[in-house]
Amino acid sequence: MPSARAHGARTRLPLCPRGGRLTVALSLRSRLLAVSVAVLIAFVVLTGLVLDRAFRDSADTAQQARLEALLYLLMGSLEVDADGTLHLPAQLPEARLALPASGLYAAIRRVDADDGAAVRAPTRWRSPSAIGVDLALEALLEAGERRNEVRTGGDGMVFRVLTQGVRWEIGERPSRITFSVAAPLAARGADVASYRHSLWTALAAMAVALLFALVLVQRWGLRPLRRLARDIAAMEAGEARRPGAGAQPRELAPLVDNLDRLLAREHALVERQRKALADLAHSLKTPLAILRNAAPDDSLPAVVGEQARRMEDIVHYQLQRAATAGASRLAAARPLAPLVDRLLASLGKVHGQRRLELVNAVPVDLGARIDEGDALELLGNLADNACKWAAGRVVVSAVRQGGGLRLSVDDDGPGFPDGVALPQRGLRGDERTPGHGIGLAMAHDIALAYGGELSFARSPLGGARVSVWLAEC
Structure with a gap:
C-alpha cells in the first residue's frame, strides 16, 4: 500500500544548529540567584521591621508601666x-x-x-x-x-x-x-537607636552569610545540569555516544532517558537508511542483469515490463524501510480507531467489487505513540493482504498486552500454509513476490522498528490472523 508520507521528506531537528549558538536571556543560575537574593532581602527587611516594631512596642509598654508605678509612688508620698x-x-x-x-x-x-x-x-x-x-x-x-x-x-x-x-x-x-x-x-530614645544599630548590623551579616550559603547550595544543586551539558558537548565532539553516564537526580532522570532514547532512535534511523541503500543496490542487481542479458525478440517488452514492476516494488519497499519513523516516547499518543476507519474506507473502495465486510474492532479510547505514516503502512499492508484472500469478512482489532500494543488483522480466507516463515533481512528483494511478500516484509520491518514482532495464527473467522506486537508504543 502506498505510504501516507512522501519518501525522503522526513525532517529531523538536530540537537544544535550547525555553526549556531543557543542563546538565552538569563541563565538558570542567574535566575535562581536573582530570586534568592530578592527573597532573602525581603525576608531580612521584613524580619528587621517586625523585630524593630516589637522592641518599640515593648519599650513603650515598659515605659508606661514605669510611669504608672512612679505615679502611685508620688500619691503615696504626698x-x-x-x-x-x-x-x-x-x-x-x-x-x-x-x-x-x-x-x-x-x-x-x-x-x-x-x-x-x-x-x-x-x-x-x-x-x-x-x-x-x-x-x-x-x-x-x-x-x-x-x-x-x-x-x-x-x-x-x-x-x-x-x-x-x-x-x-x-x-x-x-x-x-x-x-x-x-x-x-x-x-x-537612645536604647531603641542602639538596638536598631545592633539589629540591622546582625541582620546584614546574617544576609551575607545566607547569600554565600545559597550560592554554594545553588552550585551543588545545578552540578548535574552542568555535567549533562558537558556530556552533550562531548557527544557533539564525537567523544561520547550517550549522555548522563551514571546515576541521575530524580528530576533529571526522565530528561536524560528521553534524550538517550531520542539519540538511539536517530542512530537506528541512520543505520536503517544505510542498510536500505545497501539492500536497494543489491536487490536491483538481478533485474538489471536480466534486462541487460534479455534477447531482443518479441518477449523483450514483457520482460522489461515485469522487471520494471519488480524494481518499482523493491524501490518502494526499501524507501519505506528507510522512512520508518520508529518508536518515540516524546510523541503524543494518538487514537487508533479513527485512523482504522479511514483505512478501511479506502480499502472498501479499492475492493468494492468484492463487497467485503470490513470491521473496525479497535476500542475508541485506545491510543498509541506511533507515527501516523507507520500506522497506515503497517495496518494498510496487513489489511490489504487480508482483503485479497478473504472470502467476505476482514476484522481489524487492537488490545494492550504485555506492556505493549497488539494489532491483529483477521480474515475468513484459506489462511497461511503450514510452516510459513517471516521474511528475514538479507534475502534479495526479487525473491519477494509482489502483492504478498513485499507487504508482509514492510510490516515486519516496521514492527522491528518499534521493538516488536510479526506472528501468524489461525483466525477465529477460519482464515488467517496476522498479529503485530509493538513493545514501544
Whole structure:
C-alpha cells in the first residue's frame, strides 16, 4: 500500500544548529540567584521591621508601666496640710526626679472645689528635674480621670505624659489633685537607636552569610545540569555516544532517558537508511542483469515490463524501510480507531467489487505513540493482504498486552500454509513476490522498528490472523 508520507521528506531537528549558538536571556543560575537574593532581602527587611516594631512596642509598654508605678509612688508620698499646702519628702521616691534634665519629670496641681464648683487657691509642685524643661505639666483632671498622651516639648523633644486625677479630702474640704509624670518617648530614645544599630548590623551579616550559603547550595544543586551539558558537548565532539553516564537526580532522570532514547532512535534511523541503500543496490542487481542479458525478440517488452514492476516494488519497499519513523516516547499518543476507519474506507473502495465486510474492532479510547505514516503502512499492508484472500469478512482489532500494543488483522480466507516463515533481512528483494511478500516484509520491518514482532495464527473467522506486537508504543 502506498505510504501516507512522501519518501525522503522526513525532517529531523538536530540537537544544535550547525555553526549556531543557543542563546538565552538569563541563565538558570542567574535566575535562581536573582530570586534568592530578592527573597532573602525581603525576608531580612521584613524580619528587621517586625523585630524593630516589637522592641518599640515593648519599650513603650515598659515605659508606661514605669510611669504608672512612679505615679502611685508620688500619691503615696504626698502629704497635704490643713491649709492645703503640698509636701513631699526630701528624699523623693525616684532619685532622677531630683536631678535637672534627668529625663524623668513630675508635677502636682491642687485645686479646691465645693462639690466640683469654682476654683479658689491653686497650688503647684514641680520636680527639680523639670526645671528648664519646656513641657506643660499643669493639667487639671476630674477625679478618676486618666490620660496617657504623647506631647512635643518646646525644644522638639517628644514625651510620654501620664496624668491621673484624684479627689483628696482635707478635713471637710474636698480638693482635686492632678498628678503628672513624663519621660522622653522610649520609642525614640537612645536604647531603641542602639538596638536598631545592633539589629540591622546582625541582620546584614546574617544576609551575607545566607547569600554565600545559597550560592554554594545553588552550585551543588545545578552540578548535574552542568555535567549533562558537558556530556552533550562531548557527544557533539564525537567523544561520547550517550549522555548522563551514571546515576541521575530524580528530576533529571526522565530528561536524560528521553534524550538517550531520542539519540538511539536517530542512530537506528541512520543505520536503517544505510542498510536500505545497501539492500536497494543489491536487490536491483538481478533485474538489471536480466534486462541487460534479455534477447531482443518479441518477449523483450514483457520482460522489461515485469522487471520494471519488480524494481518499482523493491524501490518502494526499501524507501519505506528507510522512512520508518520508529518508536518515540516524546510523541503524543494518538487514537487508533479513527485512523482504522479511514483505512478501511479506502480499502472498501479499492475492493468494492468484492463487497467485503470490513470491521473496525479497535476500542475508541485506545491510543498509541506511533507515527501516523507507520500506522497506515503497517495496518494498510496487513489489511490489504487480508482483503485479497478473504472470502467476505476482514476484522481489524487492537488490545494492550504485555506492556505493549497488539494489532491483529483477521480474515475468513484459506489462511497461511503450514510452516510459513517471516521474511528475514538479507534475502534479495526479487525473491519477494509482489502483492504478498513485499507487504508482509514492510510490516515486519516496521514492527522491528518499534521493538516488536510479526506472528501468524489461525483466525477465529477460519482464515488467517496476522498479529503485530509493538513493545514501544
